Amino acid sequence: MLKRYNINNQILLLTGILIIIPFFFQNDFYYEIAILSILNALIVIGLNLLMGYAGQVSLGHGAFAGLGAYISVVLTSNYGLNPLLSIFISVVIMGLLAFIISKPILKLKGHYLAMATLGIGIIINIILEVEEEFTGGVDGMSVDSFVVFGYELSDSIDWYILCAVLLVFAIWAFENLIKSPFGRLLRSIHDSEKAADSVGIDVSYYKSIVFVISVVIATIAGSLYAFFSGFISPQEASFTHSIELVVMVVLGGLGRVYGALFGAVILTVLPQLLTSFEDYETMVFGMIIIAVMIFMPKGIVSLFDKVVKKKEQSNASS
């Protein structure tokens, strides 16, 4: 209920870890992986809010992140807008888009919802591939550097700090959100829409809101990744990327804020480790997904729960 002190302990621990790990980074590649992990984690935290709390599946969030990123990039590279302003405009556009499509989409349930989001994702992906004039087509396009208030973010360490700060803030804000009346409302929708409805909650409105929040976060993270890497291609918006994001949510643990972080880090780092297997990479990735779904359907964070429970039990008995 009012056990809020826990949040701050975890946030401190996370901050500590984020400060310490760069000392173990041997080159830029490590930073790159760390930044990508964090940005994926951001998208996954938003998606987790949608899937884990509001109980709505989306197989299209890769595409939303990709489209949002493209809008930011095109505004900056083709129209010379400041990157921050571009991202802001992109957020507004994507937020509106998400709100509009959320109405018909969120009426659907289960498989139908999954298919509708998947369909929208694939259509977005195809548009990005075909409209070469704006997007550079299948080969993608290069992205202007990220200049904020006259300062150009170019070093990996700059980006790492920016992303780390964003992550800590996002997790703190989300933990607060989940523990607030708004969060309780979301959890109630997940458990029983009828119950939520019966106490006066406009279920479809709140589902839309959560959908919009998750798309906005995906837009921000996707845009930042494009500016960081200096390159963007429709691959960012592919079905595969959407699947990866969903797997990150489930691998970490549905409805668990820190689960999102674990899921994103593991599934971002793992393929890098698997590249040494070369051709075996895809197969091993598939095997891991299957194994997780069979043996840990509640996600990795559920393992910690067991440890904590045991500890509590032994504390109680002693």
Place this chain on the structure above:
Amino acid sequence: MLQVSHVTKKFGGVKAVDDFSFNVKKGTIHSIIGPNGAGKTTLVNMITGVYKVDSGTVFLDGSDITNLATNKLVHRGVCRTFQHLEICGNLTVIENVMLGFDKYMDKNILRSCFRASSILEDEKRYFKRGMHLLDLIGLADFADFEAKNLSYGILKKLEIIRALATSPEVMLLDEPVAGLNPKETQEVSELIKTVVADELTVILVEHDMKMIMQISDHITVMNFGQKLAEGTPSEIVNNEEVIKAYLGSGALNGK
């Protein structure tokens, strides 16, 4: 208080509720009884906006509330419970009750993210009120239990308390004691009576005749979607038509 006039609902070609009318007086317990399939739950679903009525109107204190969605009705002071439990199993007992206060709470997203004082105050205030309600039914000790771990009987009561938290003027209870043992049934009856003491209007759909006869001020009997009889409990018990409908079951005497 609540006027239902000439409502009809068809499923396929079958009229589940057929040109049905009844009035509920303020502050009373008005029961709707009838054999299985008489259309009682359909009627409740029509009043609470779960089903669209094919024709007819529902008035609350003179204003038209026909086909208003369940969640909108809550803000007008009409709240319901369900025949089949609708409790949020992963929420704790106190959280379920606090959910009932949802319409009073600050749910601004930014303020929620930043733990604004309005959010914290709301949480504190309604936590207290929720605990007070739980105290009333002796469930305060279970406040921090996840609802899914509790017994059916407790959850049935919890559902009523949650509805009560929305501070309705009219509460529709759809079979609140179905599946409960005699002791639990008695407890729920008491609960409903104390609720009414707070000047609430209750519409009760039930099968348990003993309970109905004990606590109802007024009874409407339904059969095949139509009104069979209406009156006080003693009038209903002696009504020929009603006895025929419940032929030989002896149910009216609660045996």
Place this chain on the structure above:
Amino acid sequence: MIELFGYLLSGVTVGFIYTLVGLGFTVIYNSSGIINFSQGEFVMAGGMSTVFLIYAGLPLGVAFVLAILITSMIGIVLYKLISFSRDSSQISLIILTLGFAIFLRGLAQIIFDKQLHTMPSFVGEGAFEIFETTLSYQALLIMVVASAIVISLYLFFQKTKTGQAMVAASNNVDAAKLMGINIKKILILNFAISAVIASIGGILLTPITSTSYEVGIMLGLKGFCAAIIGGLGTPFGAVAGGLLLGILESLVAGYISSEYKDAVAFVVLLAILFFMPGGIFGNLKSQRV
């Protein structure tokens, strides 16, 4: 006019393939309520295995039979994996089948390769001429075989004892158990049948469009679109949805834009989901509160 007729013919040809994939979805969905996202990979497995068995020097007929057997084994493996899963929530099962699809794709990369492959048409390279439009023997074969599969599936589920038992079992699992029907066996059979249908689709398609380890993604998704457009769970709907999709795609590619051809299926899918959630032939079940 001639142009249009040509587009229609090629649309119907591809449409029959979508139909087969859609039917595969339907068979598994009807028996288990599971949407199998690796259905497209079953198609790929059928086509690729045949190609490589022929490379290995096996005669055509033997290669077909072996490829179909291999794919049905894959179907059964998927069933086994699903039955091991500790959590049967929809989202977990969706991801499980997605994972299996990725696994199969990865496996195909290793066992086979990443190249495009084709094989000669097994009924000769000739073509009929109808109204100044050509219809290749292979395309005609696709239409005939796919129709035959549709009809025999119908006969199997409606007229044979085993088929009827399977339908009954999926309608009411508990009742079927009481009557002594072995649910597990029925599910295995359904997964195998579904894989067989998919693999035949894969084999038939290869001479026309060629195949590779990654053809399954789009084929699977479009087959799923076909199933939903017709009405998920209705076999007749999968046929109608598949043909409609094939024809529309072909028309869009011909008259509007070949680049947006692949988007057609998903645009139609969304339109159906938003405006006719039961599909063209589906019936909406009302919810009881």
